[in-house]
Amino acid sequence: xxxxxxxxxxxxxxxxxxxxxxxxxxxxxxxxxxxxxxxxxxxxxxxxxxxxxxxxxxxxxxxxxxxxxxxxxxxxxxxxxxxxxxxxxxxxxxxxxxxxxxxxxxxxxxxxxxxxxxxxxxxxxxxxxxxxxxxxxxxxxxxxxxxxxxxxxxxxxxxxxxxxxxxxxxxxxxxxxxxxxxxxxxxxxxxxxxxxxxxxxxxxxxxxxxxxxxxxxxxxxxxxxxxxxxxxxxxxxxxxxxxxxxxxxxxxxxxxxxxxxxxxxxxxxxxxxxxxxxxxxxxxxxxxxxxxxxxxxxxxxxxxxxxxxxxxxxxxxxxxxxxxxxxxxxxxxxxxxxxxxxxxxxxxxxxxxx
Amino acid sequence: xxxxxxxxxxxxxxxxxxxxxxxxxxxxxxxxxxxxxxxxxxxxxxxxxxxxxxxxxxxxxxxxxxxxxxxxxxxxxxxxxxxxxxxxxxxxxxxxxxxxxxxxxxxxxxxxxxxxxxxxxxxxxxxxxxxxxxxxxxxxxxxxxxxxxxxxxxxxxxxxxxxxxxxxxxxxxxxxxxxxxxxxxxxxxxxxxxxxxxxxxxxxxxxxxxxxxxxxxxxxxxxxxxxxxxxxxxxxxxxxxxxxxxxxxxx
Ligand SMILES: Cc1ncc(C[n+]2csc(CCOP(=O)(O)OP(=O)(O)O)c2C)c(N)n1
Numbered sequence: 150x151x152x153x154x155x156x157x158x159x160x161x162x163x164x165x166x167x168x169x170x171x172x173x174x175x176x177x178x179x180x181x182x183x184x185x186x187x188x189x190x191x192x193x194x195x196x197x198x199x200x201x202x203x204x205x206x207x208x209x210x211x212x213x214x215x216x217x218x219x220x221x222x223x224x225x226x227x228x229x230x231x232x233x234x235x236x237x238x239x240x241x242x243x244x245x246x247x248x249x250x251x252x253x254x255x256x257x258x259x260x261x262x263x264x265x266x267x268x269x270x271x272x273x274x275x276x277x278x279x280x281x282x283x284x285x286x287x288x289x290x291x292x293x294x295x296x297x298x299x300x301x302x303x304x305x306x307x308x309x310x311x312x313x314x315x316x317x318x319x320x321x322x323x324x325x326x327x328x329x330x331x332x333x334x335x336x337x338x339x340x341x342x343x344x345x346x347x348x349x350x351x352x353x354x355x356x357x358x359x360x361x362x363x364x365x366x367x368x369x370x371x372x373x374x375x376x377x378x379x380x381x382x383x384x385x386x387x388x389x390x391x392x393x394x395x396x397x398x399x400x401x402x403x404x405x406x407x408x409x410x411x412x413x414x415x416x417x418x419x420x421x422x423x424x425x426x427x428x429x430x431x432x433x434x435x436x437x438x439x440x441x442x443x444x445x446x447x448x449x450x451x452x453x454x455x456x457x458x459x460x461x462x463x464x465x466x467x468x469x470x471x472x473x474x475x476x477x478x479x480x481x482x483x484x485x486x487x488x489x490x491x492x493x494x495x496x497x498x499x500x501x502x503x
Numbered sequence: 504x505x506x507x508x509x510x511x512x513x514x515x516x517x518x519x520x521x522x523x524x525x526x527x528x529x530x531x532x533x534x535x536x537x538x539x540x541x542x543x544x545x546x547x548x549x550x551x552x553x554x555x556x557x558x559x560x561x562x563x564x565x566x567x568x569x570x571x572x573x574x575x576x577x578x579x580x581x582x583x584x585x586x587x588x589x590x591x592x593x594x595x596x597x598x599x600x601x602x603x604x605x606x607x608x609x610x611x612x613x614x615x616x617x618x619x620x621x622x623x624x625x626x627x628x629x630x631x632x633x634x635x636x637x638x639x640x641x642x643x644x645x646x647x648x649x650x651x652x653x654x655x656x657x658x659x660x661x662x663x664x665x666x667x668x669x670x671x672x673x674x675x676x677x678x679x680x681x682x683x684x685x686x687x688x689x690x691x692x693x694x695x696x697x698x699x700x701x702x703x704x705x706x707x708x709x710x711x712x713x714x715x716x717x718x719x720x721x722x723x724x725x726x727x728x729x730x731x732x733x734x735x736x737x738x739x740x741x742x743x744x745x746x747x748x749x750x751x752x753x754x
Contacts, residue, residue: 171585172581172584172585174581198584198585200580200584202577202611203607203608203610203611204607206574206577206607206608207574207577207580207607207608207611208577210570210571210574210577210578210581210608211577211578211580211581211584212581213568213570213571213574213577213578213581214550214568214570214577214578214579214580214581214582214583215581215582215584215585216581217568217578217581217582218548218581218582218585218586219585220585222581222585236571237571237574240571345548345566345567345568345582346548346566346586346590347545347546347547347548347565347566347586347590348544348545348564348565348566349545349546350545353515353563353564353565353566353567354566354567355560355561355566355567355568355569356567356568356569357560357567357568357569358569359557359558359569
């Protein structure tokens with residue numbers, strides 16, 4: 150198919166439908182309204198169900214029901230709404246139900262603002278709701294990836310029986326770029342013998358998250374943790390540019406990675422050896438590759454639209470082999486390439502202490 | 504030999520964990536009998552809510568999901584909307600679950616005319632968490648969190664769910680029944696069956712509120728609890744059909 154110019158949010162919605170999404174439940178919130186808008190328009194015409202829920206709490210529990218009944222299902226929201234969904238997300242992870250949850254992140258805390266942010270990183274990758282569980286977290290860096298990673302997200306969700314979060318932000322959601330949808334996209338076909346579709350000629354299926362026997366619940370959580378370890382082995386994704394000879398490695402995902410790339414190009418013109426490391430999966434985090442890249446002669450610079458959340462995972466990954474610095478903006482402010490460049494220059498000249 | 508007692512097919516062999524004098528078990532049986540009578544066990548998906556009846560997923564012999572506290576109508580909506588039309592979806596919810604934390608979900612499922620069946624157990628108390636005040640607790644009723652009796656000036660008045668939902672266009676069938684005498688139990692069974700039939704006929708949202716006892720948390724013998732229900736709950740929660748669109752059609 151020829152490339153079409155689309156907003157990130159619309160590309161994501163279109164990709165979801167092509168990936169076989171059969172139901173969407175959501176509640177309005179800026180800056181993700183194009184997603185439910187697109188779904189409301191298209192999904193019913195293309196064999197699916199769109200329903201505006203009474204709240205994000207209801208929406209995520211509708212997702213639980215539909216996923217438990219075996220459908221490919223999605224919800225989207227932005228930060229305050231994602232906070233409301235957390236109990237439901239914990240249930241979905243516990244019941245091992247596949248679904249895609251989109252967070253087009255805006256800035257907090259509180260009602261915060263509607264400008265883009267990356268302040269929900271901890272919530273997305275460390276759990277967010279109660280209990281020991283993980284989401285698979287995908288971080289698109291372009292409109293094309295808003296589409297590609299959403300389609301991938303449905304496959305990963307089914308493959309691992311695990312909720313997948315697309316961690317985007319207001320810029321990626323709103324900006325327009327050319328996007329290509331493959332003509333022959335084939336969603337992964339996964340049997341769901343556990344789904345509650347009606348117990349015809351079989352024993353009843355139960356979708357449940359309760360287990361009051363401690364010994365048995367411990368085993369269940371151990372099994373979940375084992376699954377997360379296998380996901381770490383098999384599903385890590387990232388992108389590198391110019392890391393071969395880099396003395397300073399910028400680390401950023403999503404919008405921050407785009408800004409870091411501009412700064413890197415300018416720094417290279419000045420003769421500073423800078424590379425870019427862009428995690429595409431935030432869980433699992435590409436920690437092994439970062440560790441390999443680290444060393445006493447290298448410096449890392451995390452670029453974030455938050456107080457510095459991903460930087461903690463970078464530090465854990467490099468295990469003290471290299472110093473890790475932070476360049477950040479808050480409150481919906483976006484770092485400029487010049488700000489990042491200024492930090493790069495300081496690091497290159499050795500003017501910054503950790 | 505004549506069979507005088509048989510377990511409904513829609514119930515499993517699991518032993519019920521309910522306290523003596525609790526009517527959850529009786530109401531489970533009524534639901535299972537309705538499912539059997541309509542021959543819909545293999546196409547039914549039930550939703551157990553958080554409360555004493557959470558283990559209903561072990562007791563009903565059909566596909567089951569266990570929902571977060573209050574969210575059963577949302578879970579039911581998700582299931583109902585993605586499965587083939589002949590699938591029957593019911594929720595089984597307590598009064599804390601449905602009338603407090605889950606008020607938004609039940610009102611909106613009803614307003615949408617969601618084609619599901621809701622079995623609503625009103626025992627005027629939070630059973631599972633050991634007897635706190637519920638939104639349905641009567642004025643003057645002593646609970647763990649209204650130790651001097653529920654006072655209207657501090658906590659307002661108990662909520663009448665059938666009456667409240669009857670103001671909406673969405674519901675097809677709303678009835679309040681009781682479980683304190685054999686005669687009432689028979690009536691309750693008929694109402695529950697009707698609420699499933701409404702769904703089969705795609706009439707829309709159906710809810711049966713069943714007045715129920717919690718003798719342990721009420722601090723009464725089972726017999727006194729039945730009496731207390733009759734003398735205190737029924738005057739405030741009158742039994743009857745609050746909405747039935749098929750009755751209107753029949754007229
Ligand atoms: C979000 C959340 N809040 C609180 C609870 C604790 N909780 C469990 S059961 C229950 C009350 C259930 O009472 P009711 O719905 O009246 O049912 P009953 O136990 O009386 O049958 C509460 C508050 C919970 N599990 N989840």
